[in-house]
Amino acid sequence: MGHFDTIVVGVGGMGSAACYQLARRGKTVLGIEAHTIAHDRGSSHGQTRLIRRAYFESSDYIPLLNRSYELWRQIEEESKTQLFVQNGLLMIGNPERGGEAIRGTLESAKAYQIPVERLSPAALRERFPRFSAAPDDIGAFEKGAGFLWVERAVEAHARRARELGAEIREGCQVLNLVASGNEVVVETDQGSHSGGSVVITAGPWSSQILADPELPLSVHRVVQCWFESSLTEIPCFAFDHPPHFLYGFPALPGLGLKAALHQPGPAVNDPGRVDRAIHAEDTEPLAALLHQRLPSVPNPVSRATTCLYTMTPDGHFIVDKHRIFPNTYFATGFSGHGFKFASVMGEILADLAISGETHLPIDFLRANRF
Numbered sequence: 001m002g003h004f005d006t007i008v009v010g011v012g013g014m015g016s017a018a019c020y021q022l023a024r025r026g027k028t029v030l031g032i033e034a035h036t037i038a039h040d041r042g043s044s045h046g047q048t049r050l051i052r053r054a055y056f057e058s059s060d061y062i063p064l065l066n067r068s069y070e071l072w073r074q075i076e077e078e079s080k081t082q083l084f085v086q087n088g089l090l091m092i093g094n095p096e097r098g099g100e101a102i103r104g105t106l107e108s109a110k111a112y113q114i115p116v117e118r119l120s121p122a123a124l125r126e127r128f129p130r131f132s133a134a135p136d137d138i139g140a141f142e143k144g145a146g147f148l149w150v151e152r153a154v155e156a157h158a159r160r161a162r163e164l165g166a167e168i169r170e171g172c173q174v175l176n177l178v179a180s181g182n183e184v185v186v187e188t189d190q191g192s193h194s195g196g197s198v199v200i201t202a203g204p205w206s207s208q209i210l211a212d213p214e215l216p217l218s219v220h221r222v223v224q225c226w227f228e229s230s231l232t233e234i235p236c237f238a239f240d241h242p243p244h245f246l247y248g249f250p251a252l253p254g255l256g257l258k259a260a261l262h263q264p265g266p267a268v269n270d271p272g273r274v275d276r277a278i279h280a281e282d283t284e285p286l287a288a289l290l291h292q293r294l295p296s297v298p299n300p301v302s303r304a305t306t307c308l309y310t311m312t313p314d315g316h317f318i319v320d321k322h323r324i325f326p327n328t329y330f331a332t333g334f335s336g337h338g339f340k341f342a343s344v345m346g347e348i349l350a351d352l353a354i355s356g357e358t359h360l361p362i363d364f365l366r367a368n369r370f
Helices: 013-024 059-079 100-112 121-127 150-163 203-210 280-293 339-355
Strands: 002-009 029-033 048-051 089-093 117-119 138-142 146-149 167-170 174-180 183-188 191-200 218-227 236-241 244-248 257-261 303-311 318-321 328-332
Touching: 002 013, 002 183, 002 339, 013 029, 013 059, 013 150, 013 339, 029 150, 048 059, 048 339, 059 100, 059 150, 059 339, 089 100, 100 138, 100 236, 117 121, 121 138, 146 150, 150 167, 150 339, 191 203, 191 339, 203 303, 203 328, 218 280, 244 280, 257 280, 318 339, 328 339
Parallel strands: 002 029, 002 191, 029 167, 089 236, 191 328
Antiparallel strands: 048 146, 089 138, 117 138, 174 183, 183 191, 218 257, 218 303, 236 244, 244 257, 318 328
């Protein structure tokens, strides 16, 4: 049985960053991944994810985002790989018609002095004529926002972790966790290993691995769609028109323009058995909404794929210590808006695994709020 300073269970967005941060500090690390690095079975795939600082979900996230930006640049430099494209984010909506996302964006920008331009309806139409907005819609443009290359980011963290001495095993299934004094034994289908600490970042499989029925997690199927388009020069975009929150990215060479609805779809009982076929009801409403807002984008979807949201009741993450196992920490319930935090979550989890605490403000993410 091998012994490691820390064992990381799940090497996706958060787990790969944790492996990297731990290895960077000279710790012996074992990362266990049930699939392959940057696989498409969970939540960390689909080429692109938004990254922004004016956070409407809660301004409590902004200190974490500030550090996340720094750490994305760090791993870019070390891996010599572009991961963050800063092409701006345009949000369109009207706070007077229920646009809570655009309201929260403007409020958090003001509170934290984040550069966000508020555009009047006339200025919005003049500056961004490609977008079809309602006559009374306003715009909020965050120049420092943009997108992350998802698979590329997971691969960069994992590759750099290995270069720094981490061992990462792919295609390895965790069967059980067993407390052994102040350590934890992780039993897998390829043998057992003990860790002075354990980090669990298992995404949609978190409930199965954590085995804690008190954690209120649910997994949902979501569909991402791509369209043939030549709109390469537009910024990332989001339409805050309740009940829909439609977001997307400029057309990328060879990939097309990607768009999705930020809302959990049907609940999934077993993340290993997801309906990954694409149905008309998955794509037609999204295509119609997108064509209404970006008329130059053709209606038919050229490609689509499924993704999984692991949701909490309040839509905020859970980052905490396991109630039963010693020196075991977890991050889960990212609720469809977590990937931009992967770099800083790696640092937070490394802090916890090494010392049991972190200087970064995560008390609002503790499990005891439920």
